[in-house]
Amino acid sequence: MSPFGPGAITQIRHGAYRIESAMACDQCKRLSIAGLISSERPTGxxxxxxxxxxxxxxxxxxxxxxxxGQEFVDVPAHVANAASEAYKSHSIENYMSAILMARTVVEAAAKETGVISGSLFNKIDELEKKSLIRPDTKEAAHAIRQFGNDMAHGDIAIAVDAEDSTEVLTFMSEILYELFQGPARISGLKARAAARKQAP
Structure with a gap:
């Protein structure tokens, strides 16, 4: 990124300046605004x-x-869109929003597999009882539920950070893989194997 045209310098307090500049990407030439607070004031x-x-x-x-965001191939579109939105929130450091959306994704995924009754707690347990997820995946889903419940019910006095959000989204992605993407890949592999047997 290289400066593109004049910058802007604003003194916000004694010895502190807000420095902003239009910046052009050296590759695509598109513009962004760079900024920081500095004790150093450029000459001009x-x-x-x-x-x-x-x-x-x-x-x-x-x-x-x-x-x-992220792409989630072989995941139902409405679930995939919500999961991608969770990653978009994370990418701009909206960690509470990312975690809350991840909780939504887990519940939507459960409903998509036919587990529609009861609380999210019950839905997660039912997914494991039906062998749709492994026991350790169930625990990951409950961890997402607990984090998301905090956001949903206003228990936000203790801040979440990038590490919390990253872990939640990683587990969310694993749940989607186990429920949708893994079975789709297995079906595809079986179909290719069957096609090989029928080939002359």
């Missing part, structure tokens, strides 16, 4: 001054934020 706002400033300082914030 023109690129000739901003280039050395950004060469020695890393932006602490970018706008617009880069939002990144």
């Amino acid at each position: 706002t023109e690129p000739v001054y901003m280039i050395p400033f950004w060469s020695s300082n890393d932006p602490s914030a970018w706008a617009p934020l880069h939002v990144e």
